Amino acid sequence: MTISEPESEPESEAGRKVATEGGVTMVRRVNKIKTTFKLINKASVSLVSIVARKKEDLAPSSMARLAGFHGEDAKRIHETDQTSVLIETREPEQLAARLADLPHTKGVHPLGGSFVSAQIGSEVIETVLTDPVVRRVQAKKESRPHLTETLPEIGLLRQGARQIQEDGTGVLIGIVDSGFDLSHPAFRDANGNLRVEALLDQTAGNGEYTPAQLERGWSGHARPGADADGHGTHVASIAAGSKFLDYEGVAPGAQLLLVKTDYINTDDAVSWIFRKAGNLPCVVNMSLGHHFGAHDGTDQEERLHRALSGPGRIIVISAGNARDDAIHIGARFLVDEVQAVRFDVRHQQTGPTSLAFTLWYDQHDRFDVEVITPFGQVLRVPALGNSDVYQTQSHDLELACRRYSWSRAVQVLISLGFRSEFVTDRLLKGWQLRITCRRAIIGRIDGWMNNHGFGVFAPHPLVETTRTVSVSATGEACIAVASYVSHAEWQSDQGPQVDQRVLLGRSSPFSSLGPTRDGRWKPDLAAPGQYITAALADLSELAKSPDRSQVNDRLVSIEGTSMAAPVVTGAVALMLQRDPTLTPEKARNILAKSARHDGHTGAAPWTTDYGYGKLNLIAALDLLK
Amino acid sequence: MWLKKRSAKVNTEHDRGAVAVLVEALPGHSDEEVVNRLRMIGAHRAEVLAPGFVLAAIERGRIEELEDIAQVGIKPEKRLLGAAY
Numbered sequence: 001m002t003i004s005e006p007e008s009e010p011e012s013e014a015g016r017k018v019a020t021e022g023g024v025t026m027v028r029r030v031n032k033i034k035t036t037f038k039l040i041n042k043a044s045v046s047l048v049s050i051v052a053r054k055k056e057d058l059a060p061s062s063m064a065r066l067a068g069f070h071g072e073d074a075k076r077i078h079e080t081d082q083t084s085v086l087i088e089t090r091e092p093e094q095l096a097a098r099l100a101d102l103p104h105t106k107g108v109h110p111l112g113g114s115f116v117s118a119q120i121g122s123e124v125i126e127t128v129l130t131d132p133v134v135r136r137v138q139a140k141k142e143s144r145p146h147l148t149e150t151l152p153e154i155g156l157l158r159q160g161a162r163q164i165q166e167d168g169t170g171v172l173i174g175i176v177d178s179g180f181d182l183s184h185p186a187f188r189d190a191n192g193n194l195r196v197e198a199l200l201d202q203t204a205g206n207g208e209y210t211p212a213q214l215e216r217g218w219s220g221h222a223r224p225g226a227d228a229d230g231h232g233t234h235v236a237s238i239a240a241g242s243k244f245l246d247y248e249g250v251a252p253g254a255q256l257l258l259v260k261t262d263y264i265n266t267d268d269a270v271s272w273i274f275r276k277a278g279n280l281p282c283v284v285n286m287s288l289g290h291h292f293g294a295h296d297g298t299d300q301e302e303r304l305h306r307a308l309s310g311p312g313r314i315i316v317i318s319a320g321n322a323r324d325d326a327i328h329i330g331a332r333f334l335v336d337e338v339q340a341v342r343f344d345v346r347h348q349q350t351g352p353t354s355l356a357f358t359l360w361y362d363q364h365d366r367f368d369v370e371v372i373t374p375f376g377q378v379l380r381v382p383a384l385g386n387s388d389v390y391q392t393q394s395h396d397l398e399l400a401c402r403r404y405s406w407s408r409a410v411q412v413l414i415s416l417g418f419r420s421e422f423v424t425d426r427l428l429k430g431w432q433l434r435i436t437c438r439r440a441i442i443g444r445i446d447g448w449m450n451n452h453g454f455g456v457f458a459p460h461p462l463v464e465t466t467r468t469v470s471v472s473a474t475g476e477a478c479i480a481v482a483s484y485v486s487h488a489e490w491q492s493d494q495g496p497q498v499d500q501r502v503l504l505g506r507s508s509p510f511s512s513l514g515p516t517r518d519g520r521w522k523p524d525l526a527a528p529g530q531y532i533t534a535a536l537a538d539l540s541e542l543a544k545s546p547d548r549s550q551v552n553d554r555l556v557s558i559e560g561t562s563m564a565a566p567v568v569t570g571a572v573a574l575m576l577q578r579d580p581t582l583t584p585e586k587a588r589n590i591l592a593k594s595a596r597h598d599g600h601t602g603a604a605p606w607t608t609d610y611g612y613g614k615l616n617l618i619a620a621l622d623l624l625k
Numbered sequence: 626m627w628l629k630k631r632s633a634k635v636n637t638e639h640d641r642g643a644v645a646v647l648v649e650a651l652p653g654h655s656d657e658e659v660v661n662r663l664r665m666i667g668a669h670r671a672e673v674l675a676p677g678f679v680l681a682a683i684e685r686g687r688i689e690e691l692e693d694i695a696q697v698g699i700k701p702e703k704r705l706l707g708a709a710y
Contacts, residue, residue: 264645271674292701300647300698307675318706390628405696560707
């Protein structure tokens with residue numbers, strides 16, 4: 001391995017080997033310098049020791065790299081006698097006592113939970129690694145000037161320092177998501193205490209856990225609220241993660257209220273979080289959504305959010321990733337205008353193959369909607385207040401037309417379900433929707449497939465990328481967050497990765513576009529959501545993506561409006577720390593007024609992709625003074 | 626592959642099984658009345674989440690037994706919004 005040194009660095013040629021490759025001077029250091037061995041995991045630490053013993057003439061940075069250190073700057077690798085480590089163990093007290101007796105070891109103290117902090121010498125590394133109660137050893141890495149790429153982007157960090165006093169202390173952040181890896185240091189404070197006030201597991205009989213129960217559960221095998229997916233761990237650490245390696249969440253001083261959701265009772269989850277918060281200010285993050293509603297703020301859960309939120313009670317929701325999913329059709333029709341659009345159903349590898357979509361139009365208009373099967377059968381949606389069910393051996397089709405008391409819109413429901421043993425391409429492809437306008441006062445009709453991945457509309461003028469903000473982000477009470485590209489490069493177990501398709505600063509190509517069906521301005525603002533490096537849940541689905549994850553560092557880099565929303569959630573927590581009675585309306589107005597405009601957003605006060613602009617946290621907090 | 630029609634009213638029992646619902650009392654009816662009715666028709670759970678909103682899980686075929694005093698919305702399933710999903 002060769003290492004390039006800056007030409008300006010004054011150094012004797014003694015002890016250096018110089019070679020020329022293609023006109024570029026490559027310098028390899030062979031004189032002994034100090035190296036900090038970055039202890040990534042057991043295997044790599046062992047490798048460091050072996051490398052250090054057997055290849056004394058190898059450049060120290062090479063040893064560290066062979067050991068699995070992925071730092072980009074060879075000059076930053078120094079040798080020291082001892083390395084600060086964080087040790088995860090089943091028996092913290094017992095291990096701490098043993099470590100204290102070891103030579104070349106100092107500063108041993110249990111941090112709480114399953115963690116022990118220590119400074120250990122290379123001579124005893126293997127002793128520690130082979131201790132039967134040690135689960136993981138990780139070096140406490142030196143912080144870079146920038147803790148993450150996200151915090152400087154929103155103005156929170158400048159030259160490595162937080163620009164404000166607020167860190168979320170005294171504020172509760174609620175996260176409704178796939179689960180949480182509470183063994184991750186991102187969820188512990190500097191003393192090693194879990195920063196979780198309570199956890200509700202909707203997937204396990206609505207089990208509720210106190211901090212003490214969580215500590216017990218996570219020091220053993222129960223692991224309540226565990227995150228098999230990895231999404232929730234990542235989201236929670238973006239909003240509120242403690243400083244971990246080079247990474248820190250937006251509000252690392254906040255306490256957490258966590259709900260592992262069943263994806264249905266999200267309304268109950270939000271209600272539980274606010275109940276648990278009591279009199280403390282609280283912001284809830286929901287990085288999930290659907291497209292089954294009217295997209296006009298009248299969905300039941302959206303109206304429930306209005307009832308639940310208020311002073312010190314704020315809800316932040318991802319705008320959605322449906323811009324290019326071809327799941328939305330919409331247009332204004334003239335009387336007697338007819339449009340037919342083809343759609344295909346996607347075969348589901350896991351779970352039943354099905355597709356539901358709803359069309360919505362104003363009660364004063366009238367549309368005839370027909371479904372044409374791949375075999376040419378024409379089936380008309382019945383009159384208002386009725387439903388028809390059709391069946392064959394292979395599939396069912398429900399067509400319904402109804403109105404809800406809370407909406408001025410008429411809903412047309414089309415629902416297809418297939419029996420897996422009969423699913424063929426012939427059956428799934430080539431469906432058509434034919435829409436005829438009979439009366440046009442407003443004359444607009446919009447339709448959405450219930451979610452992405454179930455089906456897709458074929459290219460057609462009716463297929464729109466706008467009005468793809470998901471429910472419940474179309475609700476009036478929430479703050480809806482779009483995503484933009486803040487970072488195109490990330491580290492992974494497969495080495496450095498780069499997405500050359502994206503443009504820094506530009507709206508993420510997947511980020512759903514506004515406005516709402518009734519023309520209101522959603523999303524409210526955009527935040528960094530592509531690519532965001534944050535906590536990785538152990539053994540999760542995300543951990544199986546070596547081009548995204550750094551398993552030993554417990555980090556993963558992913559994208560989505562799911563990742564943008566918790567950036568804003570953390571920002572709102574800081575705002576709530578400054579003003580605990582902040583209302584959702586005032587928070588939204590401040591975020592909108594302070595939002596940053598640049599060459600990508602343009603000067604317009606609101607755009608379909610960025611909302612009112614990009615999150616500008618310091619300016620937002622300044623408006624709260 | 627020709628589909629055969631089987632007429633049914635909206636919210637009848639063509640799809641059996643418990644569904645999670647959010648129930649809103651119609652004008653002139655109270656949350657308490659809705660909760661009582663839900664319990665009477667065997668709801669697995671009936672709880673006021675916020676004034677005007679009652680959470681419940683009931684057999685889909687029994688939804689129409691509520692419709693004289695309340696409007697019932699079946700909760701849709703949500704999806705995570707990371708782009709990889």
